[in-house]
Amino acid sequence: MTIAAVITAAGSGSRLGADAPKALVLIEGRALVAWAALRLDEVVDSVVVTAPADHLDAMRAALADAGVGALVVSGGETRQASVAAGLAALELDPDDIVLIHDAARAFQEPSVAAATIEAVRAGADGAIPVLPVVDTLIAAPGADGSIGDVVDRDGLRAVQTPQTFRARVAIDAHRRAAEAPAATDDATLARAGGHRIVAVDGHEWGFKVTRPGDPPLARGIARSLAGGGA
Ligand code: C5P
DSSP: OOEEEEEEOOOOOGGGTOSSOGGGOEETTEEHHHHHHHHHTTTOSEEEEEEOGGGHHHHHHHHHHTTOOOEEEEOOSSHHHHHHHHHHHHOOOTTOEEEEEEGGGTTOOHHHHHHHHHHHHTTOSEEEEEEEOOSOEEOOOOTTOOOOOEEOGGGOEEEOSOEEEEHHHHHHHHHTGGGSTTOOSHHHHHHHTTOOEEEEEOOGGGOOOOSTTHHHHHHHHHHHHHTTOO
16 A cells, blocks of 8 residues: 655745745755655655646656655646646555645644554545634625724634545545535535545645745754754
């Protein structure tokens, strides 16, 4: 049985304000996608990275520079299409385990990825990392700026990656993608197919590098890792 990963890196990075795909943004001299692959290295056997079709060579070079051996394939128009392309490239057996991970969550703790794998080995169809919500949440303000009602944060969790599945579950979920067109993650697709998905504890370092203020946070983590941090 193989443990494989699809790392999605085919997004544009427009919210980050970078002129290159977000996954190629350098953090302490190493591309985000390479950080993501290296952090998963100790728990997976093989990796496929989805890249923008016009950046395949740049993605391969960024991974090779960091000593990462990964197959790079073209992503799709949507994240879901990119994941489907990655799954197809992996040629998985039904009982294999597959992690679906965003390059943008490059610093997720390896122990979190390991916990998702353990949960699937223990019998779940899939497992995802989640964190409690620490901010007060409200319904979005109206046009005049008046705020909406508070939403009970105790009943909510923020979802991270890697989202980990038996291969047959991930493949089935993405075959049925049309049935859950609003899904922004893989667990939602899997649940729409009736599969049982469980949660494990995520980690703050699994945040998605998305906005202009995020790279400095990522650099701090990278320096901490270089200094032997958690
Ligand atoms: O846009 P967002 O931050 O939600 O993207 C999450 C992840 O999905 C990123 O790592 C991005 O590179 C990837 N993605 C992809 N193909 C797309 C869109 C996003 O692989 N078409």
